[in-house]
Amino acid sequence: MDSITLTADLVALAKISAFVTAAAELTGLDERATWQVQLAVDEAATNVIQHAYDPDHPGDLTLTWRCEGNRFIVALRDYGRQFDPQHVPPPDLNSPLEERQVGGLGLYLITRLMDEVRFDFNPQGGNLLTMVKYLTTGPRDDVAILPLTGRVDAVTAPQVNREVHAQIGAGARFVLLDLAGVTFLSSSGLRALLLIRKELMTLGGELRLTGLQPQVYEVFTLTGFTQVFAIHATVDEARTSFGLKHA
Numbered sequence: 001m002d003s004i005t006l007t008a009d010l011v012a013l014a015k016i017s018a019f020v021t022a023a024a025e026l027t028g029l030d031e032r033a034t035w036q037v038q039l040a041v042d043e044a045a046t047n048v049i050q051h052a053y054d055p056d057h058p059g060d061l062t063l064t065w066r067c068e069g070n071r072f073i074v075a076l077r078d079y080g081r082q083f084d085p086q087h088v089p090p091p092d093l094n095s096p097l098e099e100r101q102v103g104g105l106g107l108y109l110i111t112r113l114m115d116e117v118r119f120d121f122n123p124q125g126g127n128l129l130t131m132v133k134y135l136t137t138g139p140r141d142d143v144a145i146l147p148l149t150g151r152v153d154a155v156t157a158p159q160v161n162r163e164v165h166a167q168i169g170a171g172a173r174f175v176l177l178d179l180a181g182v183t184f185l186s187s188s189g190l191r192a193l194l195l196i197r198k199e200l201m202t203l204g205g206e207l208r209l210t211g212l213q214p215q216v217y218e219v220f221t222l223t224g225f226t227q228v229f230a231i232h233a234t235v236d237e238a239r240t241s242f243g244l245k246h247a
Contacts (some may be wrong), residue, residue, distance in 0.1 A: 001066035008049045008061040008078060016045050016063055020074060023065040027072050028135060036113040037074065037133050043106040044076050044129050052080025052127065070135040071116075079126035085119050085202055108228075111201050116173075118204035130204070144172035145235070149181035152189030160189070164196050173205030176238050180211030185219050197229065206230070210238040 004019050006012040020041045024034040045061060053059045064075045085107060111117050116132035144167035152160060164175055175196070179185075197207040208230040212220070220226045232238035 001064065003062055003064040005060050005062040008045075008053055008058045008080070010046075010049055012049070012061065013042060013045060016061075017042060019063060020065065023074075024072065024133075027067050029072060029133065033133055037072070037131075040110045040113040040131055041074055041076070043110050044131070047083075047106050048076065048078045048080065048127075052078045052083070067135070072133045072135055074131045074133075076129045076131075077126055082121050083119065083127050084121075086198055111206070116204040117201065119202060132204070143174040143176060144170075145176045145178060145239075147178040147181060151184040151186075152179075152182055152192070153184065153186040154188035157188050157192035161192050161196065168199070168203070173200065173203055174208075175200060175205070176208050176210060176235070178211050178235055179209055179213070179216060182216055183213065185216045190219060190223065190225065193229070194225075208232060208238050208241060210235050 002019075002023065004015070006015060017038055021034060021038055024037045029037065041063070045063070048061050049058070059079055062077045064077070066073050110131065114131040115134045116130075118130045120128040120130070144164075146163060146167065148160060150156065164177075167175060177193070193207070193209075200207050210232040211234070212231060217226075217231075220229065220231065230238075230241065232241060
């Protein structure tokens with residue numbers, strides 16, 4: 001375990017990158033995983049520097065790393081403004097570049113690059129972002145695979161939400177929804193999936209989808225959410241993406 005505390009300004013980014021790169025290499029992460037950690041930490045640190053403190057009065061940013069089993073854990077702590085990831089909208093990845101709304105891309109990258117992401121805040125401890133990269137790929141025991149059927153609309157979306165929350169309550173943090181049996185998806189159903197995704201991200205987890213029928217996939221295409229959700233063609237492909245063995 002090691003840590004470094006720096007003033008939260010842009011000059012610190014080079015030192016932060018060198019610190020986390022040396023740590024990743026020391027723990028045995030390969031070149032690609034090291035790059036992913038570098039980028040995730042840079043995005044997180046940049047957010048702190050640009051948004052947590054007033055530009056004329058930068059505070060401290062502390063970066064800590066440690067290993068627990070096969071988990072390489074990086075934590076960033078600051079004492080600036082409280083950060084709530086639920087208030088960050090998904091990034092617009094579908095509109096033409098000149099029309100896209102700014103914001104959300106850094107958080108999006110962090111959650112895609114790291115295997116686990118968790119945000120915590122308390123008045124004494126400030127903001128704490130914990131990110132995890134797995135050193136090895138093996139079977140997960142915290143993934144729930146749920147098949148959905150029929151319509152997912154304003155009537156059925158609450159039931160989908162209850163089913164997923166039952167799994168979350170049982171400890172699942174990574175959820176795969178198999179939509180192969182879904183014949184209709186409305187905006188209410190899409191909104192429910194967005195809220196589930198956002199909650200899992202807050203808990204350091206992830207939502208993935210598989211088996212979308214053409215008419216359901218078109219809803220995601222029309223709304224631009226094919227770039228927001230992790231969508232897989234088959235259950236086996238999605239299981240592999242989670243680090244699960246094939247059935």
